[in-house]
Amino acid sequence: MTGDVEDRREEWEGPVPVPNGANADFWAATLEGELLYQRCAECGTSQLYPRAVCTGCGAVDPAFEVSEGTGTVYTYTVCHIPGEPGFKDRTPYVVANVELTEGPRLLALVDCEPDEIEVGAPVGVTFWQVTDEAALPVFELR
Amino acid sequence: MSEPIVAGVAESDLIETPDRSWLDNAAIATVRALEDADLTLEEVDGVAVAGGDDYMPALLLSEYLDLDEPSFLEGTEIGGSSFEHFCGHVADAMARDRADVVVIAYGSTSRTGSGRDRSLEVDHPVESFVRPTGLFRPPGAYAMAARRHMHEYGTTEEQLAEVAVSTREWAALNPKAEHRDPITVDDVLDSRPIAEPFNMYDCCLVSDGGGAVVLVSEEKARELGVPEISVAGVASTTTHRGDVSEMPDMTTTGAAVTGPKAFKQAGITHDDVDVAQLYDSFTYTALVTLEDLGFCEKGEGGQFVEDGATAPGGELPMNTQGGGLSYCHPGHFGVFVLIEAARQLRGDYTGQRQVDGAEVAVAHGTGGLLSSSSTVVLRREA
Numbered sequence: 001m002t003g004d005v006e007d008r009r010e011e012w013e014g015p016v017p018v019p020n021g022a023n024a025d026f027w028a029a030t031l032e033g034e035l036l037y038q039r040c041a042e043c044g045t046s047q048l049y050p051r052a053v054c055t056g057c058g059a060v061d062p063a064f065e066v067s068e069g070t071g072t073v074y075t076y077t078v079c080h081i082p083g084e085p086g087f088k089d090r091t092p093y094v095v096a097n098v099e100l101t102e103g104p105r106l107l108a109l110v111d112c113e114p115d116e117i118e119v120g121a122p123v124g125v126t127f128w129q130v131t132d133e134a135a136l137p138v139f140e141l142r
Numbered sequence: 143m144s145e146p147i148v149a150g151v152a153e154s155d156l157i158e159t160p161d162r163s164w165l166d167n168a169a170i171a172t173v174r175a176l177e178d179a180d181l182t183l184e185e186v187d188g189v190a191v192a193g194g195d196d197y198m199p200a201l202l203l204s205e206y207l208d209l210d211e212p213s214f215l216e217g218t219e220i221g222g223s224s225f226e227h228f229c230g231h232v233a234d235a236m237a238r239d240r241a242d243v244v245v246i247a248y249g250s251t252s253r254t255g256s257g258r259d260r261s262l263e264v265d266h267p268v269e270s271f272v273r274p275t276g277l278f279r280p281p282g283a284y285a286m287a288a289r290r291h292m293h294e295y296g297t298t299e300e301q302l303a304e305v306a307v308s309t310r311e312w313a314a315l316n317p318k319a320e321h322r323d324p325i326t327v328d329d330v331l332d333s334r335p336i337a338e339p340f341n342m343y344d345c346c347l348v349s350d351g352g353g354a355v356v357l358v359s360e361e362k363a364r365e366l367g368v369p370e371i372s373v374a375g376v377a378s379t380t381t382h383r384g385d386v387s388e389m390p391d392m393t394t395t396g397a398a399v400t401g402p403k404a405f406k407q408a409g410i411t412h413d414d415v416d417v418a419q420l421y422d423s424f425t426y427t428a429l430v431t432l433e434d435l436g437f438c439e440k441g442e443g444g445q446f447v448e449d450g451a452t453a454p455g456g457e458l459p460m461n462t463q464g465g466g467l468s469y470c471h472p473g474h475f476g477v478f479v480l481i482e483a484a485r486q487l488r489g490d491y492t493g494q495r496q497v498d499g500a501e502v503a504v505a506h507g508t509g510g511l512l513s514s515s516s517t518v519v520l521r522r523e524a
């Protein structure tokens with residue numbers, strides 16, 4: 001298991017992931033607290049979001065691996081205006097681009113105060129289950 | 143080699159047009175640009191439209207204007223840089239004698255209409271990785287890139303603010319600009335926080351309005367006797383679309399690729415450029431584009447704007463109509479950078495508003511979330 005899964009289905013009012021196609025396995029794993037990424041067996045390319053082809057060599061359906069769920073903040077912003085329905089009461093909130101230890105970057109909420117975060121900060125993943133079908137990867141400062 | 147000539151440019155009414163649709167604004171800009179070129183609708187044989195709220199916008203505008211069998215139709219949607227991108231396709235078509243008079247048009251009701259740029263909200267698997275984060279787009283996406291730039295190069299919020307301040311100085315000279323009162327760096331820093339590090343004055347306006355550019359073949363231009371403002375170089379590219387996680391390096395945009403290509407095609411160097419119209423959806427957009435087009439070293443954009451290079455009287459007059467930050471920004475600003483570049487080369491203005499003896503202009507469009515880049519070099523032929 002990569003990180004804890006907290007049930008937030010009752011309180012979540014924001015958009016929820018729609019598992020489909022190459023994304024389905026990724027979102028299914030989040031319910032088990034696992035953060036997946038794709039790593040191509042042919043050429044070693046790591047990638048997110050999940051796709052039906054490898055962006056390195058074109059191999060079809062590159063395999064999933066389980067990420068350690070750790071990384072660093074590549075960059076971030078503090079949203080003072082809600083970008084989606086259901087985020088109004090959250091402002092100001094931190095959205096970061098997290099560079100996973102395995103390489104790919106991922107956009108995610110960081111559960112921290114705006115003045116606690118900085119570029120380069122180490123983070124670890126947790127999950128907020130927001131529907132029966134998916135849990136959001138949400139990072140915490142380590 | 144035959145190059146398209148900018149024969150006419152125009153805006154529709156700007157800022158607020160509550161009684162108009164995007165199509166009305168695109169059509170009004172079109173007929174005004176044709177009038178500017180001394181051409182009629184009857185002579186139009188090509189249409190290129192982007193950003194309109196229709197998935198077959200070239201067909202719709204052709205119908206609306208009742209065009210007679212147009213042969214060149216373009217509706218490629220690459221965001222705010224679409225209009226620069228079109229210039230390359232028009233050049234190819236004209237080189238093959240497939241069109242003589244092409245209208246590049248845009249219209250929007252971003253401010254008073256209900257459909258605010260729905261193109262950014264298309265349903266796509268990628269969106270499942272973005273929308274649940276609540277990221278306020280586009281500002282939050284550009285803000286993250288700006289934050290990374292600050293981290294890597296020491297760029298400051300004051301330097302970003304400097305872009306808004308110098309742009310406002312230009313806007314003060316433009317009666318059509320929405321905001322014309324001078325502002326200071328402190329005003330920018332004290333304005334309402336939007337998506338850190340951006341405050342309100344780091345962000346473009348949200349306006350209604352449209353614009354159009356009429357490109358004609360060299361033969362047609364000679365017939366018309368218009369000043370020969372030629373499309374001397376064009377290049378486009380993209381780095382990502384909806385998820386900025388996929389942007390290879392958030393501190394470098396596609397302009398680093400399109401700038402050198404367009405400059406080379408036009409046979410110019412940076413010293414030849416008299417005026418730059420660079421998409422400024424946010425202060426950072428213009429700053430990073432200055433760097434990526436090579437007007438200063440990578441990472442030194444902050445210092446470049448701080449030293450006043452882009453302000454009135456500076457060595458590189460930039461966004462001389464006031465840009466998207468102070469003049470207007472109906473969503474796809476790219477058509478307006480072309481319009482202003484052409485007007486400066488024609489010498490349409492007087493006093494400080496006119497860049498003295500401008501012969502070479504660079505118009506650069508940025509689209510999506512720093513996703514697409516298109517550079518056009520316009521040159522006034524002797």
Ligand SMILES: [Zn+2]
Pocket residue numbers: 040041042043044045054055056057058059
């Ligand atoms: Zn591969």
